[in-house]
């Protein structure tokens with residue numbers, strides 16, 4: 001069966017002299033792997049399409065049993081020259097790609113995650129986001145995949161969390177409780193600025209995050225609390241070289 005799919009290339013590798021495997025994020029099917037026979041030399045069928053970060057429209061064929069997919073040809077829809085040549089931008093974009101590669105996607109959220117990644121690459125290409133940008137991206141991916149705590153209301157008493165007092169983030173249950181409702185249960189105490197920032201990320205997109213200037217402590221706290229949350233719920237831990245599924 002042959003289908004056409006819009007994808008973003010995450011990773012490629014050789015498995016024979018001229019043949020490649022390609023890992024990509026499909027807008028309709030999430031993270032997939034397929035083979036491109038003759039991929040490393042066929043300019044006619046794959047010109048510029050098999051580079052990491054490229055956005056491509058692929059013709060894809062599944063074998064009879066559906067066990068593997070073969071890329072028949074591709075047309076390049078968009079590439080990101082700045083991301084490819086500016087080392088700092090390459091690093092930021094690669095961090096986002098690695099996260100998607102490790103996290104995978106649910107079928108229902110693949111379109112939203114695809115749009116999010118595509119918008120994120122656009123922002124990295126055209127502006128100068130700071131080093132925390134990939135953190136916001138990762139948090140947003142978690143939210144889009146349904147790991148989406150309500151940061152605005154106390155799960156105990158139902159009151160809005162508007163005060164400046166610290167609150168408690170119950171990582172395991174994925175809920176926030178106010179200081180009055182917290183009865184010494186296990187949870188991480190987090191500042192009001194942190195949950196407000198996370199609520200804001202839920203409501204906005206990558207183009208909004210570039211102009212955000214946050215106090216260092218708030219960034220650090222967002223980073224540490226969201227990484228714990230994602231490790232617990234999505235089974236992902238950050239290690240020096242990338243993410244590892246646990």
Ligand SMILES: [Zn+2]
Pocket residue numbers: 154155156157158159177178179180181182
């Ligand atoms: Zn409460």
